[in-house]
Amino acid sequence: xxxxxxxxxxxxxxxxxxxxxxxxxxxxxxxxxxxxxxxxxxxxxxxxxxxxxxxxxxxxxxxxxxxxxxxxxxxxxxxxxxxxxxxxxxxxxxxxxxxxxxxxxxxxxxxxxxxxxxxxxxxxxxxxxxxxxxxxxxxxxxxxxxxxxxxxxxxxxxxxxxxxxxxxxxxxxxxxxxxxxxxxxxxxxxxxxxxxxxxxxxxxxxxxxxxxxxxxxxxxxxxxxxxxxxxxxxxxxxxxxxxxxxxxxxxxxxxxxxxxxxxxxxxxxxxxxxxxxxxxxxxxxxxxxxxxxxxxxxxxxxxxxxxxxxxxxxxxxx
Amino acid sequence: xxxxxxxxxxxxxxxxxxxxxxxxxxxxxxxxxxxxxxxxxxxxxxxxxxxxxxxxxxxxxxxxxxxxxxxxxxxxxxxxxxxxxxxxxxxxxxxxxxxxxxxxxxxxxxxxxxxxxxxxxxxxxxxxxxxxxxxxxxxxxxxxxxxxxxxxxxxxxxxxxxxxxxxxxxxxxxxxxxxxxxxxxxxxxxxxxxxxxxxxxxxxxxxxxxxxxxxxxxxxxxxxxxxxxxxxxxxxxxxxxxxxxxxxxxxxxxxxxxxxxxxxxxxxxxxxxxxxxxxxxxxxxxxxxxxxxxxxxxxxxxxxxxxxxxxxxxxxxxxxxxxxxxxxxxxxxxxxxxxxxxxxxxxxxxx
Numbered sequence: 001x002x003x004x005x006x007x008x009x010x011x012x013x014x015x016x017x018x019x020x021x022x023x024x025x026x027x028x029x030x031x032x033x034x035x036x037x038x039x040x041x042x043x044x045x046x047x048x049x050x051x052x053x054x055x056x057x058x059x060x061x062x063x064x065x066x067x068x069x070x071x072x073x074x075x076x077x078x079x080x081x082x083x084x085x086x087x088x089x090x091x092x093x094x095x096x097x098x099x100x101x102x103x104x105x106x107x108x109x110x111x112x113x114x115x116x117x118x119x120x121x122x123x124x125x126x127x128x129x130x131x132x133x134x135x136x137x138x139x140x141x142x143x144x145x146x147x148x149x150x151x152x153x154x155x156x157x158x159x160x161x162x163x164x165x166x167x168x169x170x171x172x173x174x175x176x177x178x179x180x181x182x183x184x185x186x187x188x189x190x191x192x193x194x195x196x197x198x199x200x201x202x203x204x205x206x207x208x209x210x211x212x213x214x215x216x217x218x219x220x221x222x223x224x225x226x227x228x229x230x231x232x233x234x235x236x237x238x239x240x241x242x243x244x245x246x247x248x249x250x251x252x253x254x255x256x257x258x259x260x261x262x263x264x265x266x267x268x269x270x271x272x273x274x275x276x277x278x279x280x281x282x283x284x285x286x287x288x289x290x291x292x293x294x295x296x297x298x299x300x301x302x303x304x305x306x307x308x309x310x311x312x313x314x315x316x317x318x
Numbered sequence: 319x320x321x322x323x324x325x326x327x328x329x330x331x332x333x334x335x336x337x338x339x340x341x342x343x344x345x346x347x348x349x350x351x352x353x354x355x356x357x358x359x360x361x362x363x364x365x366x367x368x369x370x371x372x373x374x375x376x377x378x379x380x381x382x383x384x385x386x387x388x389x390x391x392x393x394x395x396x397x398x399x400x401x402x403x404x405x406x407x408x409x410x411x412x413x414x415x416x417x418x419x420x421x422x423x424x425x426x427x428x429x430x431x432x433x434x435x436x437x438x439x440x441x442x443x444x445x446x447x448x449x450x451x452x453x454x455x456x457x458x459x460x461x462x463x464x465x466x467x468x469x470x471x472x473x474x475x476x477x478x479x480x481x482x483x484x485x486x487x488x489x490x491x492x493x494x495x496x497x498x499x500x501x502x503x504x505x506x507x508x509x510x511x512x513x514x515x516x517x518x519x520x521x522x523x524x525x526x527x528x529x530x531x532x533x534x535x536x537x538x539x540x541x542x543x544x545x546x547x548x549x550x551x552x553x554x555x556x557x558x559x560x561x562x563x564x565x566x567x568x569x570x571x572x573x574x575x576x577x578x579x580x581x582x583x584x585x586x587x588x589x590x591x592x593x594x595x596x597x598x599x600x601x602x603x604x605x606x607x608x609x610x611x612x613x614x615x616x617x618x619x620x621x622x623x624x625x626x627x628x629x630x631x632x633x634x635x636x637x638x639x640x641x642x643x644x645x646x647x648x649x650x651x652x653x654x655x656x657x658x659x660x661x662x663x664x665x666x667x668x669x
Binding site: 249293303 | 417418419420421422423424425426427428429430433434436493
């Protein structure tokens with residue numbers, strides 16, 4: 001009786017352990033079938049991603065993607081039956097961006113995939129589900145769907161270069177909207193804080209004290225982009241200024257409030273370095289709400305794209 | 319040998335022939351003593367209602383949903399399972415979802431564990447929220463009952479070493495963390511009355527149903543000042559392997575219903591249900607009404623009278639140990655019984 005139950009236990013353990021590998025090889029089998037059907041010669045990485053080159057710019061070999069680069073890309077996403085799920089190409093607008101290597105892209109397989117590419121390349125990737133949409137709870141893409149994504153890298157930049165470009169865009173916006181003209185846009189000119197690149201303009205003068213740490217502050221605000229896309233608005237939003245518990249506000253807003261008196265209304269323009277920085281890039285974008293609902297990404301990722309300059313129109317009430 | 323004599327008309331045989339039996343033994347023989355131990359699984363569950371449930375990185379708290387949400391100070395309590403304590407006093411302004419703008423960005427935002435710390439505020443009257451989890455324990459139970467025909471009546475005492483585990487939320491499992499009690503182990507002590515009935519016999523197996531009702535006390539981890547505990551009701555089937563009239567092996571599955579109510583000052587009362595399923599094994603004995611024969615070599619199978627050589631006093635004794643049937647019928651206590659198989663294997667000619 002004892003020997004038998006021991007053998008039974010051992011065989012159960014072996015079965016349980018081997019099941020993990022079975023899952024992966026099952027996917028490998030499906031992927032291999034697809035690749036041979038399409039006559040594609042692909043390479044497999046150690047993490048299970050299959051990749052192959054679709055086109056490279058042989059004459060004009062661009063920079064290779066390095067770790068922590070900001071990558072600009074276009075994509076086409078389909079399943080292994082050839083059905084197109086989503087795509088974003090040159091005709092749809094400016095390329096999408098994400099920062100490599102800081103867990104700021106979904107599906108996570110793209111973080112690793114993009115390191116294999118250079119500017120100008122178009123590669124195809126087949127993602128296993130654990131690097132794909134496994135954690136997604138959505139009607140549109142199944143969690144056990146093996147997907148093929150074709151990426152085209154159009155540019156690679158350092159993050160500092162991106163921030164510099166944002167500051168230039170803000171300066172351009174100030175010029176275009178005549179924000180420095182106090183007769184048409186009262187009451188004060190735009191002040192640029194050199195260290196942080198925060199731009200501050202008083203619209204309505206305030207009275208009273210400046211904000212101090214520990215003060216209970218109430219503000220009305222509207223948050224929008226340089227293209228006048230409104231992201232959020234609220235009235236009587238109350239918090240304790242300068243408290244790190246539970247969490248701080250957007251750093252640009254916190255810095256700007258230090259300059260504001262009670263009853264003052266001001267415009268705060270800031271590059272994303274004072275805002276949501278690299279945020280996160282969700283491919284395809286329409287699943288972001290499902291991911292946020294499941295607590296896989298924070299809510300702000302749904303509204304605010306990576307490297308977006310922000311404008312706060314803030315009125316400090318008390 | 320006077321065993322097997324029919325009773326004389328109108329006179330007890332022990333009186334007639336002056337055969338001594340200890341009256342204490344005769345009396346105590348009617349009581350069965352049972353000692354069992356085993357495994358207990360308790361499922362704690364409670365519904366939250368009439369409160370706001372608030373969760374942040376620091377913990378989970380409740381406060382009355384009649385609270386003026388615009389007031390500066392809110393007092394919220396944690397540990398509502400065993401010892402409600404003030405966990406948080408804060409101005410309402412913080413009860414916002416931290417990741418809605420304009421709160422700060424989060425580094426490494428995809429799959430970031432800090433997302434689980436995002437504040438959650440739920441009005442439990444609008445979104446029904448309850449917690450539920452299974453915990454385990456090791457019980458040691460001592461009971462005594464009086465046997466009358468097939469009925470049994472008595473009492474029991476149980477000590478349970480209890481190990482508590484976390485409770486899972488009923489809704490929003492992706493944002494609400496499990497409730498983790500602030501202690502890992504405690505003791506439960508139960509004592510009460512017992513009533514049972516033996517309803518079936520099969521070969522040497524007896525089946526009896528038992529109901530126990532009594533009081534339960536917990537360890538100091540529970541703040542008894544704010545807890546009102548109800549009585550427990552335990553219903554079980556005792557499956558008894560009868561070795562002799564004095565000795566039985568017990569296997570007893572049983573199910574226990576109980577609950578307690580905990581008061582949170584100025585907030586609410588929460589009713590906690592914690593039924594337990596037991597699987598116990600043990601032994602049950604009756605103190606034999608007659609002692610073993612003082613002669614060591616006396617293994618007489620029938621109860622018989624022994625005369626003390628010095629005093630001439632007669633008393634009834636038995637020759638068998640308590641786990642063997644006294645006065646066995648032909649075939650009982652036979653050497654070929656399976657429980658002697660191991661011992662008999664060593665003998666050259668066992669049968």
